[in-house]
């Protein structure tokens with residue numbers, strides 16, 4: 111049976127999350143009807159959303175029988191604005207818990223990209239019984255690289271773009287974001303710019319958050335050993351945002367992790383190597 115055309119608009123949903131510390135509206139996309147659910151958490155770039163980060167990865171999972179949920183973190187996309195003065199990884203993890211509680215989902219697999227991967231680890235640490243398998247791409251913990259000065263060139267360009275959201279700064283950032291920047295189309299730049307300019311509050315709040323707390327993604331290294339979930343770590347050899355040796359730290363720290371490094375790949379493995387990435391994810395989830 112063929113999968114009907116999946117669109118952002120048709121799968122767009124909102125939900126209110128309330129707990130002792132949080133009262134906010136979250137936007138998410140809900141696709142497919144499988145008994146097993148895969149949540150995808152996007153990165154922290156300006157204009158990033160679940161849909162923008164993962165649009166090449168949804169259909170294969172839905173066709174294979176999974177329900178897919180893309181959560182827009184607070185401060186991105188159509189979710190509420192926030193100024194985050196503490197750990198953004200923990201904030202995203204709390205939102206995810208609220209979303210899963212509201213949807214009645216007890217246990218999910220999670221794919222996290224960059225900030226999304228840091229947040230996946232934070233969620234697994236605070237809710238170990240609610241995670242199935244984990245896929246971490248270009249992230250999983252903040253903290254230093256052994257080889258590359260921090261902040262990296264990519265993160266400096268990302269922060270510059272938040273401060274001055276222009277097409278020129280977007281193109282400068284995207285040029286080091288992927289290995290082969292000739293794969294980036296004008297349509298992609300425009301969609302990103304539209305996302306950014308549609309939510310200037312998100313852009314301004316990110317800058318305020320950084321000023322209040324420059325370490326938005328704390329080093330979770332000392333606690334990695336507590337994550338017992340089977341984990342596939344995926345990195346680009348040419349990642350200029352979150353260096354590849356962070357992947358090695360995850361591999362050393364997490365008892366059930368394995369690592370795949372793509373050659374000729376930057377910070378966006380799920381997009382730059384989408385077909386192989388999708389095959390690897392399906393294989394990892396089913397075996």
Ligand SMILES: O=C(O)/C=C/C(=O)/C=C/C=C(\O)C(=O)O
Nearest residue numbers: 153154155156158224225327352
């Ligand atoms: O500073 C960090 O450790 C994390 C950085 C990111 O999360 C950057 C992500 C960028 C994207 O995924 C994007 O689509 O712009």
